[in-house]
Amino acid sequence: MKRKALLIAVLAMVLVGGLMATAAEYVPGTPLKVGFIYVGPVGDYGWSHAHDVARQILVNEFPWLTTVYVESVPEGDAGPTIDKLVNDEHCNVILTTSFGFMDGTDEAALKYPDVIFAHCSGFKREPNLATYMADFYQIYYLNGLMAGALTKTGKVAYVGAFPIPEVKRHLDAFAIGVREANPNAEIHVRWIEDWFNPAAAKEATEALIAEGCDAFAFTEDSPTVVQVAGESGLISFAHYSPMYKFSPEYCVSGELVHWETIYEDFLQKVYDGVYTAHNLQNVDYWWLLEQGAVEMGAETGMPINPAYVDKLKAAVVDHPTLGKISAYDLVETRLNQMGDPGITFDPFQGPIYDRKGNLQVPEGMWMSVDSLITMEWAVQGVVGPWPGEP
């Protein structure tokens, strides 16, 4: 009797599970409902905030689009959150915007084969799961050129979030820029082991100031580093959101993201029936300057703080391939080489040696996207801890 009850229960569960899994497939040209899952609060003024700004742009742009979002979702909770968005909210497309949502999203994509998924910054794909990323490494490199030209102490600082490939890639690109403009400069690094932690960012910045650093770049989701550097009269480069106004005198430039470029492209193609729940296996957006997914500047439309244009024009760099060139022209040249169609330059252009002296990128070679998203080594000039250094 008990066994029979158990059997019925199992059957019922399978049936319910089956029903749940048959969310109707999206019909192109009909109203589209998109669910966003954010790892942080939309008020972090960093990563999640930037995704939400893009969401609002899309809602205003596409009359056929409605959206819902869930914020501050712990990385392990992607699955249950997706269940809710599929079953209760009946979303046609679900966008998960943190690396840690990867496995949860992948499992959900298999569970709901008719729903379209896209996961930000990961590498697992399915017929109904695409991946996308707007990456900053080129911009960090350009910011590095300016930092190298403007530092007086020869010590440039970087406050890093977690020592993972994404942050290491940005830090290395920044360091390559610094050393290209100033071959003797050092790049001092501190890790705060958090994506969002204003107090840690503040104390790490203070520690670097005490050690003589006078130019700051960072990865953390608040304007803390910009503010703290500015209080001490030191220059900084904004990260993720327009932070110019937090230190108008000292914030030189920065990195800005335009997630809406990727979302527009992806959702338009879903609406047009180009992308369906069956053909996303090879859809991976790795969008950079060329596609306009990222922008150099601390404020939209202002690549370099006007207060620093003359200083950068006056700073002359003795460049190995470009000869004597002002830092300003160097930045412009590189920006054009990477921003115009048919990219002719990449920061990770060989030969590149790591700080232990091993050749990592041979002469004349560029790094592949796969090697960029898995890089663990530190370039020469980086001073400080580097957990997981090969």
Add this chain to the structure above:
Amino acid sequence: MGWESWFISTFSRALAYGTPLLLGTLGEIYAERSGVLNLGIEGMMIMGAYSAFVTAYTTGNPWLGVLVAGAVGGAFSIIHAFATITLKANQVVSGLALTMLGIGLAGVLGRKWVGLPLFSSLHKVTIPGLSAIPIIGPGFFKGQTLLVYLTMLLVPIMWYILFHTRIGITIRAVGEDPATADSLGVNVTRVRYLCVIVGGVLAGVAGAYLSLSYRPAWTEGMTGGMGWIVIALTIFAFWNPLYGLLGSYLFAALYHLSYRLQTWVSPELLKAMPYAFAIIILVIVSRGTLHKRMGAPAALTLPYTRGEQ
């Protein structure tokens, strides 16, 4: 880099980061001394940070922001006082609820204030004369806001009241043995209410310090768990304001040093250092005889009902 730089940065950072911890701890000491555990520090602190920012931003007066934050923190703490003292609800549950409520409410209310720089932040002061002393001057008397020194001043005052006045004896009596205090004519409910409100006011001011001085901006979740460190520091301080000062500054110094020492020690290990230190102290404090002599108020977390034992 000379030792002077280490001395100066460690001490000035200890004061800067230690101040909100100290404010919170002083308040929690009073609440717990009267027998009420308030785990809502984080919630009151962030409500203070939010209201201080909005007030300073709209009026241009940061000190008004500090006052409003104190008032909001105090008002917020009445929820906890009402639930635990009047309704005799579980203090742990009510405190946790207060924290969640504060973080959520400040987050929702603060949405449109995100990403705005505050130009009317608290001014940094340089104490004339003292700041000219080599090393000690820049370490202690330069680059801090007035709130740092006011907080410091509060320590001996609150210590004196607690241990050397009739008011202090009353508070401690209520926290140790409310029935006896009651039989001697002390209004237990009133004393507990006032102590919880003092805790709320100071937690609110601690929040104001964060959004007006430490990092003049509003960001959701900006207290980042400081309220929980306060709970640990209160125990570390043996419920004594003087040790509260020591503990707060020590914790802050270690927190800062964990970033300076990264060149030599692994960042993961250093990140745990201030917390490991707190745990070790808690273990030492909780040991037998020391525990009896210095321990928690006997009636902590116990609601008082006249005639019940």
